[in-house]
Amino acid sequence: MSISRRVLCSAAMALSVLSATGAHAQDQAIKVGIIGPFSGPFAHYGTLFKAGAEAYVASQGGKLAGKSVEFIYRDTGGPNPAQTRVLAQELIVKDKVDYLGGFVFTPNALAVAPLIQQSQTPTVIFNAATSSITEKSEYFIRSSYTLWQVTVPLAQWAAKQGLKKVVTAVTDYGPGLDAEAAFKSEFAKQGGTVVETIRMPIATTDFGPFAQRIRASGAQAVYTFLPGGPPNLGFVKAYNENGLAKAGIQFLGTAETDEFDLQKFGDSALGLTTAFHYSGAHDSPQNKAFVAALKKQDPSAVANYASVGAWDGMYVIHKMIEATGGKKDGAKALAAARELQWESPRGPVRIDSRSRHITQNVYLRKVEKSGGILVNKEIQSFGPQVDFGLTP
């Protein structure tokens, strides 16, 4: 008796499992693996990726092209190419994801290039900003920006303003050197001179000495690149406290006035000039919808380049799902992605069919106070810009 009951039980269980997998097969969710830092000092990037991506899906009524979407998040901590490779492999082989997204750090993105190439997994980079990444696999699409893309128009504008002598002060690591090279070459092309190139060690905490060197260089402006967070704040403080602003040395930056930390700068940020592709204060219905959707998803999320990168990245994935009808077909998905052109929260954008990098407007912005909070007020659009950092 007891034996037959056990048999019955296991048969019932097997049936229920079968029916469950059957139901699953009918509504096959599209799996999207998001790789980014979800713990440690860079965890806020992961949080913003998650909020941006999920807000996009929610804004489309919870389904993309009629398919439900399942996100699988994987944590890389900081820059960690070896672990990122393992995580991506697991996602592709074990979880059988249809798309990959995320990536804050360049080395992490580079580490997965061979994997996505071999498995033909379309991969959208939400942040990592070194030009060469998209050349490493034809399945990379990038929805963020590159330093060349935002720096070249800034250097052109600086030259047009009549600035002749500029000093560069960048943090001494990959992206900083990229930024320095971009500014130097374009500014020289426009007839200006970079009088000194200062490279600041990545562990710098006291920026006072560099502020004095900038002052002593006799330049009319300083072009700077710093990694996000505390160094930004330290540099801006040193810039103000050492009287550079008063001496009329103009501040030229890119991501330094990122919305994530901007409120913490206080009034010392007022008047800082930057060139960038997205401002949380961009005035368009698309941006208002984005900000509203983001706040609904996660009230503490900030509309900045990371969350808009994820939002637009999901738009690209949405269109790829549409083009392939939810089937796994990397080549077809990429063919569709290369043609994309749409109105993003940041303005009109399109995917460059050759580089698979996003072509977008770059804006000149000044930090202003609006409604009691600091915003990056766009004062001029430089028009659509490509990634100037690619080898032609």
Place this chain on the structure above:
Amino acid sequence: MNTLSNILIDGLAYGMVLFVIAVGLSVTLGLMRFVNLSHGAFAMVGGYCAALLTRELQWSFWVAVPLALLATGLLGAVLEALVLRHLYQRKELDQVLFTIGLTFVLIAATNALVGPQVQMIQLPPSLTGSIDLGFRTMPAQRLLVIGVGLAVALGAALTVTRTRFGIWLRAAVDHAGTASSLGIPIRVVQCVTFAAGAAMAGLGGVLGAEVMPLEPYYALKYLVLVLVVVAVGGMGSIAGSLCAAIVLGLIETASKYLASDWGSLFFFAAMAVFLAWRPNGILKR
């Protein structure tokens, strides 16, 4: 010439920031011989308290800072009385493991309670400006750091060498059993000293925040700098820590003016040289 005076001024200012951040550790690690890797976490607690009081509650800086230090000192006293005192007799490795664990707990707690953003302490208008030195300007806040740093060095050194409490403390550390049988309340001495060390860490967190901005990973990020200052200065020597902080500050600043491409190489090379030359502390033969 101008560069030289710039190096001297900025180096002194940076050295004093290093000293103010490290002086609390030179009390807990140096005087009490307790390997306290949670020093950075106490500094962070002090800084966060001051930031929240001045920014969210709009309190005056001059009221908020003493209160923040008091809060940090109390936290230190409570932790000492509940857990840390059981570690005094344990091996150094146990102390390292426990205090680094405590640091991670405090990092995670800060992250969860306040968020990952950088926190700014609202300075009063008198400190936000710059002071004109004739040939250049200097942030007014740095002058406060230099003044407070000197005052703390003097006060701590006098307390340890000239007061009854200082005698008790040295007795309690050197020979707890004998001190106790002589009627010295060693538990009170230990608890008060640890609390004072924590409060001084908090002071460093507040005053150093202009150079080392507060964020959850603050507790680990600058720990190496602080340990270097205390190691070069010598265990338990507050004058040594002051001297080490200023010398190292000058070297770091000079390398920023003259050879920034070398990163922090000279700072750490100087540390190695000093430790080889005077392993017991920069002022001890």
